[in-house]
Amino acid sequence: MRANYKVLIIDDNLIDQIVTKQLLRKKLGITEISTANNGKEGIQWLTNYNISAEESLIILLDIKMPEMDGFEFLLEYEMFSEELKKKTQIFMLSSTLDPNDIKRAKNSTCVKTLLSKPLPIKKFGEMIYPDAPL
Amino acid sequence: MTENKILENFKRSNIFIPLIIVVISCSSLIIINYLTIKILSASRAYVNGESHYSKGQKDATRHLITYLFTNDTSQWKLFNHELSVPKGDKTARIGLVNNTDIEIVKDGFRAGRNDERDLDDLIWLFKHFYSVSFLAKAINEWEKGDQLIDQLALIGNQAHKKISTNTLSTDEKEKIFQQINSLTQNLTINQRNFSDSLGEGTRLIKSYLLYTNIFFTFIIIGSVSIYYSLMIKKLRSSKQETEDKNRNLIIVNKELDKFVYSASHDLRSPISSLKGLIEIVKLEDDLDEIRDYLDLMHQSLDKQDQFIRDIIDYSRNKRKKVTTASVSINEIIDEIISQHFYIKGTSEITIKKNLSVDEVQSDGLRLKIILNNLLSNAIKYSDEKKETRYISIKTYTKGEFYQIEIEDNGIGINKEYLVKIFEMFFVTNNSKRGSGLGLYLVKEAVENLNGNITVDSKMNIGSKFIVTIPIKHEGQL
Numbered sequence: 001m002r003a004n005y006k007v008l009i010i011d012d013n014l015i016d017q018i019v020t021k022q023l024l025r026k027k028l029g030i031t032e033i034s035t036a037n038n039g040k041e042g043i044q045w046l047t048n049y050n051i052s053a054e055e056s057l058i059i060l061l062d063i064k065m066p067e068m069d070g071f072e073f074l075l076e077y078e079m080f081s082e083e084l085k086k087k088t089q090i091f092m093l094s095s096t097l098d099p100n101d102i103k104r105a106k107n108s109t110c111v112k113t114l115l116s117k118p119l120p121i122k123k124f125g126e127m128i129y130p131d132a133p134l
Numbered sequence: 135m136t137e138n139k140i141l142e143n144f145k146r147s148n149i150f151i152p153l154i155i156v157v158i159s160c161s162s163l164i165i166i167n168y169l170t171i172k173i174l175s176a177s178r179a180y181v182n183g184e185s186h187y188s189k190g191q192k193d194a195t196r197h198l199i200t201y202l203f204t205n206d207t208s209q210w211k212l213f214n215h216e217l218s219v220p221k222g223d224k225t226a227r228i229g230l231v232n233n234t235d236i237e238i239v240k241d242g243f244r245a246g247r248n249d250e251r252d253l254d255d256l257i258w259l260f261k262h263f264y265s266v267s268f269l270a271k272a273i274n275e276w277e278k279g280d281q282l283i284d285q286l287a288l289i290g291n292q293a294h295k296k297i298s299t300n301t302l303s304t305d306e307k308e309k310i311f312q313q314i315n316s317l318t319q320n321l322t323i324n325q326r327n328f329s330d331s332l333g334e335g336t337r338l339i340k341s342y343l344l345y346t347n348i349f350f351t352f353i354i355i356g357s358v359s360i361y362y363s364l365m366i367k368k369l370r371s372s373k374q375e376t377e378d379k380n381r382n383l384i385i386v387n388k389e390l391d392k393f394v395y396s397a398s399h400d401l402r403s404p405i406s407s408l409k410g411l412i413e414i415v416k417l418e419d420d421l422d423e424i425r426d427y428l429d430l431m432h433q434s435l436d437k438q439d440q441f442i443r444d445i446i447d448y449s450r451n452k453r454k455k456v457t458t459a460s461v462s463i464n465e466i467i468d469e470i471i472s473q474h475f476y477i478k479g480t481s482e483i484t485i486k487k488n489l490s491v492d493e494v495q496s497d498g499l500r501l502k503i504i505l506n507n508l509l510s511n512a513i514k515y516s517d518e519k520k521e522t523r524y525i526s527i528k529t530y531t532k533g534e535f536y537q538i539e540i541e542d543n544g545i546g547i548n549k550e551y552l553v554k555i556f557e558m559f560f561v562t563n564n565s566k567r568g569s570g571l572g573l574y575l576v577k578e579a580v581e582n583l584n585g586n587i588t589v590d591s592k593m594n595i596g597s598k599f600i601v602t603i604p605i606k607h608e609g610q611l
Contacts, residue, residue, distance in 0.1 A: 012563065013403065015430045019410030026417040038563050064399060066563040095406040098395040117403070118410030 005128065006032040006055055010042040010073065011062040011093070020060060020093070020119050027121045028128075039068030043076050046084070056087050058128065060119070061111075063094040063101055070094070074108055091115055091124070149368070152361035156354055163350045170343045176259035177336045179252035180272070181329055183223060186247040188325045190219025191283060195318050198290050202307055202314075205297050213290055217283070222246040224280040227273070230260045268335025272328045279324040286317050389558075396559045397445060400569055404438035437569075444571040447503050451578050454499060461498045463505070463529055463538070464489055470506050474513050483516055484524040491529040491536045496603065500579040504587075505538070507572040508599050512542040514568075517594070535585070535602050543596040552589060576601075 007030055011017050017035050024030040036042040042059070051057060063070040070092060077090070092105045095117040105114040115124065194216035201209035222245020229239040240253050248256060263269045293310050296302040408431055415427050467487065474480050494501075512525045520543055528539040547555060547562070554560045556577040559570035580587045585603035 013407065015407045015434055016403075016410060018430065019407065019414055022414040022417070023410070026414065066561045095399060095402040096395070097398050097402070100395075117406035118413055121413075 004055055005030055005058050007058045007060065008034045008036065008042065008045060009060045010036045010039060012037050012065040013062070016117060023119050023121045028125055038065040039070065039073030039076070042073055046080060051084055051087055056089070059088060059090045060093045061090055063092060063096050071104055074110060077110065085110065089128070093117055093119060149361070149364050152357040152364070155357040159350045159353045159357070163347065166346055167343070170339055172255065173259060173263070173339055174336055176255035177332050179248065179256050180259070181332055182252070183243070183246055183248045183256065184325060184328050187220045187223050190216045190247070191321055195286070195314060198293070199311065199314060201297070202293055202310060210294055217287060217290070219246055220280070220283045224283065227276060227280065230257065268331050268338065272331040275324045275328040275331065279321055279328070282317050282321045282324065286314070289313055393558070400441050401438065404434040407434045441569045444569050444575065447575050448571060450499060451503060451575060451582065456497045456500065456582050458495050458497060460493055461496055461501055462492055463494060463501065464492045466502055466505050467509070467527060470509050474510060477513060479516065479518065480513055482523060483513060484522065486524060486526040489527070489529045491531055494536065497583060500582050503579040504576050504601060507576045508540045511572060512540060512544060515544040517543060517545045531605065532602070534606065535604050538601040539598065541596065541598040546593040546595055546597055547591040548593055552591060555589065
């Protein structure tokens with residue numbers, strides 16, 4: 001039995017949004033995908049979102065973004081209810097090579113892992129569907 | 135450039151002036167002390183000579199008187215022997231006055247029972263300070279004394295003649311005795327005056343010596359202190375300089391680190407996008423979709439290309455020295471606009487030019503960087519919702535500056551970002567994400583030309599950038 005995932009892509013790069021969306025759709029069959037152009041929009045989306053009992057949320061979070069970057073988003077995310085956080089997994093998705101960024105992502109408790117762009121779909125699939133690989 | 139060199143030389147010589155003063159003062163002090171000691175030593179020799187002169191004269195007088203009353207010829211010989219002492223001094227004095235052979239002078243002083251080692255000093259002082267008051271006075275007394283000695287010799291000879299012929303009467307004897315007595319008294323006065331005059335002179339010289347020593351010592355201490363303080367000041371300023379340089383280096387290093395990571399991210403991100411696009415093209419069968427993806431690939435590559443261009447501009451701007459040549463602003467603008475024609479919608483934008491300044495003495499590379507980024511921004515961020523879109527370029531002089539004004543009716547810049555737009559890698563949230571280098575480059579280039587840039591913008595109305603550059607560039611001076 002596959003879990004029912006909803007995905008939020010937070011990325012300022014429109015091309016990367018399209019790429020990630022298509023990979024999720026075509027490779028993993030995930031259709032419920034939302035996008036936000038930066039951290040601020042991501043927070044807004046989360047505020048308006050009412051999570052239902054049977055759903056799980058995955059956030060794919062870019063690091064370098066204008067207005068509010070990935071780490072600033074994480075700080076704000078801490079404020080959300082435990083109920084939401086329990087049902088949410090955050091993956092950072094970036095092409096950064098900055099050791100500072102990598103260290104911060106690793107040290108962040110709510111981040112599952114840091115993935116390098118483009119989304120390594122096979123590895124990602126194994127992580128979110130541990131019982132039923134592709 | 136040359137002015138700086140002169141200033142530098144002046145500063146360097148400033149440090150050497152106190153040293154030169156110290157060297158001059160020290161050598162003057164040595165010379166003056168040497169001369170003074172020589173003068174004092176010679177004066178002492180004269181005083182010494184005078185005491186022999188007096189003693190000889192007094193002994194001679196005593197022998198003459200004894201001879202007068204005893205008729206003992208050995209006394210007469212002793213009289214002549216003792217009298218040869220003042221006579222020798224007289225020979226020396228006359229020799230010095232008449233500038234005769236130095237050996238004759240020396241023989242005279244030797245006869246005057248002066249020490250062999252003092253002879254040179256005696257002659258030196260006489261020759262060089264002959265007209266100096268204290269010595270002139272002493273010599274005058276000496277001359278008077280010599281005259282009296284001559285008289286004494288004359289009296290002696292007369293007495294001897296009469297004694298040897300036994301014609302000396304008691305009365306005459308008494309008279310001669312009286313004459314000898316009065317001569318001796320006068321001689322004593324002359325001798326005392328001679329010594330006093332020399333003593334006065336040496337005391338005067340001693341006090342002069344003291345004052346000059348104090349004077350030069352103060353000059354030396356003063357100069358050394360000035361030299362010391364100048365060196366300390368120099369050390370401090372060079373220390374300050376090193377500290378400033380270190381601080382700048384730290385800043386530059388941090389900037390470089392930040393630059394490298396940001397640049398590598400921005401260089402990599404179009405590659406990751408391309409890889410992703412390739413990935414989804416593989417999954418796609420619909421040809422139209424694939425075409426759209428190819429367009430996106432093109433966009434990605436364009437972005438990377440632009441970023442590489444910006445980086446090269448950045449590096450050129452940093453490394454290349456500002457050079458001035460005659461450049462035409464109009465030509466640069468035309469060139470830039472023609473390069474931007476391939477961008478969608480450029481042909482729909484009206485470009486208004488009003489250039490009252492065209493040919494300028496400036497750095498072509500920097501001007502191109504400035505105009506290229508400002509114009510390309512004005513084109514990229516034009517407002518498609520507006521019926522007529524325009525970019526207005528004006529140039530004009532204002533005092534010692536010329537200004538370039540680029541105004542558009544584009545989408546405008548959010549007020550809160552206005553202070554940040556010239557920062558490196560600052561980007562706003564819009565669909566046409568730039569590299570965050572363009573306006574940073576503009577600011578650097580403007581600063582390289584010693585100018586400044588201001589911006590005025592309203593959301594949805596448009597932006598106006600004004601670049602102010604001095605007409606006379608520093609490099610031209």
